[in-house]
Amino acid sequence: MRKKIIAGNWKMNMTYEEGQKLTSEIVQMAKDENLDGVTLVLNPPFPHLYVVKKLIGGTSNIFVGAQNCSDKESGAYTGEVSAPILASFGVDYVIIGHSERREYFKESNELLATKVKQALAAGLTPIFCCGESLDIREAGTHEPNVKYQLTDSLFDLSAEEISKVVIAYEPIWAIGTGKTATAEQAQEMHYALRKHLASKYGKEVADSISILYGGSMKPSNAAELLSKPDVDGGLIGGASLKSRDFIDIAKSY
Numbered sequence: 001m002r003k004k005i006i007a008g009n010w011k012m013n014m015t016y017e018e019g020q021k022l023t024s025e026i027v028q029m030a031k032d033e034n035l036d037g038v039t040l041v042l043n044p045p046f047p048h049l050y051v052v053k054k055l056i057g058g059t060s061n062i063f064v065g066a067q068n069c070s071d072k073e074s075g076a077y078t079g080e081v082s083a084p085i086l087a088s089f090g091v092d093y094v095i096i097g098h099s100e101r102r103e104y105f106k107e108s109n110e111l112l113a114t115k116v117k118q119a120l121a122a123g124l125t126p127i128f129c130c131g132e133s134l135d136i137r138e139a140g141t142h143e144p145n146v147k148y149q150l151t152d153s154l155f156d157l158s159a160e161e162i163s164k165v166v167i168a169y170e171p172i173w174a175i176g177t178g179k180t181a182t183a184e185q186a187q188e189m190h191y192a193l194r195k196h197l198a199s200k201y202g203k204e205v206a207d208s209i210s211i212l213y214g215g216s217m218k219p220s221n222a223a224e225l226l227s228k229p230d231v232d233g234g235l236i237g238g239a240s241l242k243s244r245d246f247i248d249i250a251k252s253y
């Protein structure tokens with residue numbers, strides 16, 4: 001059975017106090033509302049990681065993730081944070097290749113392949129993001145475009161390595177726009193990506209990989225998206241900054 005994952009990407013939001021409050025509320029609500037069947041991942045900005053991890057404590061279904069890591073293991077790279085450093089602070093997951101990093105920080109498929117390898121080598125679970133722009137969607141070439149992102153960044157991995165990767169399909173036109181992909185559009189793409197993974201790694205491996213949807217997911221549309229057979233969870237931006245919304249999305253499973 002594939003893991004059901006609801007991950008919150010806080011992006012560059014939340015002060016120290018706000019982050020503590022949000023985390024404490026999420027931990028309490030998840031306990032009170034019996035959310036044991038869903039894996040929750042909180043991905044705050046770097047400085048929060050240590051405290052968020054402490055606040056999560058021994059809660060078995062809540063994990064902490066970073067939003068990025070370096071493609072290098074260690075050394076003179078001012079301002080960077082490596083996967084081994086994250087792992088040493090108890091971080092479990094790391095988002096790699098978010099469209100904002102691809103666009104604003106010019107991260108290429110090749111660089112992302114290296115980051116995924118760094119994350120895996122340090123024992124972190126990469127949440128590898130992929131997705132197409134509005135232009136590509138309108139031109140109707142979204143499927144080959146997104147498949148290529150997987151081929152280029154992930155297909156050098158062994159079957160054992162890819163089994164440890166979580167994929168997040170995030171159509172760029174749906175991120176922060178309030179415009180969600182329909183559940184059918186999401187399912188169609190997730191199915192295509194899983195088939196693509198199967199073509200390289202076989203059906204059993206492809207069927208074991210969680211593929212999350214991201215892009216304006218909120219309590220009002222989560223149940224429909226999450227009801228689709230190939231949608232194994234969500235990567236939530238805006239709605240992950242409100243404990244009630246984040247928990248309600250997880251509860252729609």
Ligand SMILES: O=C(CO)COP(=O)(O)O
Nearest residue numbers: 009175176215216237238
């Ligand atoms: O980019 C996202 C998560 O990584 C999605 O953001 P929104 O949920 O704010 O659209």
